[in-house]
Amino acid sequence: MPRAIILAERCKGCLLCTTVCPVKILRRSTVVNSQGYAIAQVSDMSLCTGCGSCALICPDMAIRVFAPEKQERGA
Numbered sequence: 001m002p003r004a005i006i007l008a009e010r011c012k013g014c015l016l017c018t019t020v021c022p023v024k025i026l027r028r029s030t031v032v033n034s035q036g037y038a039i040a041q042v043s044d045m046s047l048c049t050g051c052g053s054c055a056l057i058c059p060d061m062a063i064r065v066f067a068p069e070k071q072e073r074g075a
């Protein structure tokens with residue numbers, strides 16, 4: 001199953017990732033990281049397609065996407 005992992009300490013809560021997810025599973029969470037940013041979260045990982053769009057748009061390289069049949073995307 002594809003997975004999108006958000007690296008909490010890199011996320012600045014800009015929510016750009018939420019604008020590109022084709023299945024709309026990215027949203028702001030109530031979790032605040034050590035820098036004081038409310039980070040993004042994946043609401044339903046079972047819907048992730050592994051498209052990699054979120055990892056590509058994130059300016060802080062805070063998302064890694066793992067897709068069994070695709071190459072890992074993101075930094």
Ligand code: SF4
Nearest residue numbers: 011012014015017058
């Ligand atoms: S685009 Fe990156 S920095 Fe912005 S909310 Fe999403 S994961 Fe966080």
Ligand code: SF4
Nearest residue numbers: 021048049051052054
């Ligand atoms: S990899 Fe694609 S489907 Fe999965 S969370 Fe990111 S943008 Fe959404």
